Amino acid sequence: MQFGIVNQALKGQNLCGDACFIKEFENKALIAVIDGLGHGPDAAAASNAAVEHIKINYQKSLTEIIKGCHEEMKMTRGAAIGIALIDLESSTLRYAGVGNIEVRVKSRTTIRPISINGILGYNFRKVREEEFPYRQGDMIILHSDGISAKFDLDLYPPEFLGQHPQTIAERIAAEFGRETDDLTIVVARHGKEVA
Numbered sequence: 001m002q003f004g005i006v007n008q009a010l011k012g013q014n015l016c017g018d019a020c021f022i023k024e025f026e027n028k029a030l031i032a033v034i035d036g037l038g039h040g041p042d043a044a045a046a047s048n049a050a051v052e053h054i055k056i057n058y059q060k061s062l063t064e065i066i067k068g069c070h071e072e073m074k075m076t077r078g079a080a081i082g083i084a085l086i087d088l089e090s091s092t093l094r095y096a097g098v099g100n101i102e103v104r105v106k107s108r109t110t111i112r113p114i115s116i117n118g119i120l121g122y123n124f125r126k127v128r129e130e131e132f133p134y135r136q137g138d139m140i141i142l143h144s145d146g147i148s149a150k151f152d153l154d155l156y157p158p159e160f161l162g163q164h165p166q167t168i169a170e171r172i173a174a175e176f177g178r179e180t181d182d183l184t185i186v187v188a189r190h191g192k193e194v195a
């Protein structure tokens with residue numbers, strides 16, 4: 001898999017309240033993006049608590065991981081979280097999210113994973129885990145609300161979307177990054193883009 005990552009703190013802050021975690025294992029790739037409530041050290045403490053939990057529990061189901069993060073984050077101010085699991089063996093994409101982490105998928109079919117409302121560590125009731133087909137060349141993007149809601153993959157020409165995920169992540173961050181929040185975007189793709 002190829003990945004592109006941009007994770008930057010709000011201007012004037014030393015710590016980023018957003019965090020991300022990527023793990024490749026057994027023909028799978030797990031991608032998590034976490035946005036600690038607000039910004040600064042307290043937001044970073046919340047998102048880092050989630051990352052520490054995922055680091056040692058990445059092989060569990062997305063539902064179990066999210067429930068575990070919720071328990072770990074109870075002493076923090078909480079966070080939004082989105083976790084995608086790409087399984088190259090079963091050609092599937094699983095997604096579960098709580099709060100305002102956005103997911104975009106570029107595929108031949110329309111795939112639109114959705115996060116449910118809530119704040120992990122605070123008010124959270126259930127997890128909804130969805131499964132979609134994953135084809136070689138499909139591109140998955142997870143981002144925090146540091147990227148404007150105006151961002152749309154259809155605004156970019158297909159030639160551009162065939163470039164390396166890091167190039168894509170940096171351009172989207174430059175063009176749709178909001179100046180009032182921490183920003184995280186992860187772009188992932190396995191193999192060449194299929195038109």
Ligand SMILES: [Mn+2]
Pocket residue numbers: 035144145146181182
């Ligand atoms: Mn945010």
